[in-house]
Amino acid sequence: MKIASLYSGGKDSAYALFWALNQGWDVNYLVNVASKNKESYMFHIPNVELTDLVSESTGIEMIKVITKGEKEKEILDLQKNLEKLDIDGIVSGALASEYQRARIDHICEEIGIKSFAPLWHKDQELILRDTSKFFDFRMVSVAAYGLDKKWLGKRIDETNIEELLKIMEKYQINKAFEGGEAETFVFDAPFFEKKIEVLDYEIIWDGISGSYNIKDAELVSKK
Structure with a gap:
């Protein structure tokens, strides 16, 4: 299975990536959303530029999505970039936020790929x-x-x-x-x-x- 991992640099997205790799899946892309809005509803902000080093360390190609961080529009920015990728699904670190999970799932439905959230509602x-x-x-x-x-x-x-x-x-x-x-x-x-x-x-x-x-x-x- 060809996968893109939504990767912010934080512990939850790293854990989700770790899970996907342990499934034996081909994680072909790390997808990082760099929002210009420090109060983004969806995406982690601090030190996101360091995710380039994560890409280099893991050998997984990084896809950078630049967004103004406007509510709902930042989701469309992510969707436009994911549509260009040859993947079967995406994995995310969504854990408890219904807002995040619903929007990621909607993107996947629109594109016709699967959404995996291995941490969802876990302890x-x-x-x-x-x-x-x-x-x-x-x-x-x-x-x-x-x-x-x-x-x-x-x-x-x-x-x-x-x-x-x-x-x-x-x-x-x-x-x-x-x-x-x-x-x-x-x-x-x-x-x-x-x-x-x-x-x-x-x-x-x-x-x-x-x-x-x-x-x-x-x-x-x-x-």
């Missing part, structure tokens, strides 16, 4: 724990009470996941960050040939929310 805490084991992912933005500046750029792993889960429980933060409470980016995964190493970055913090903006990065050996 969010389990996914968070699994991704922390399989991937080097870090928080690249936070916007929720309880998540302060110290979490920006921090890798989530066995040393801090229990602390994070306690914060989520205390402040009722969605464990999949479905409310925009945080965004993540994957710097290494089992399907990467090389990992992404940050060379330069800046942290922006306004006292309530902030971002970890990567200014320079490169691929390096995992050894």
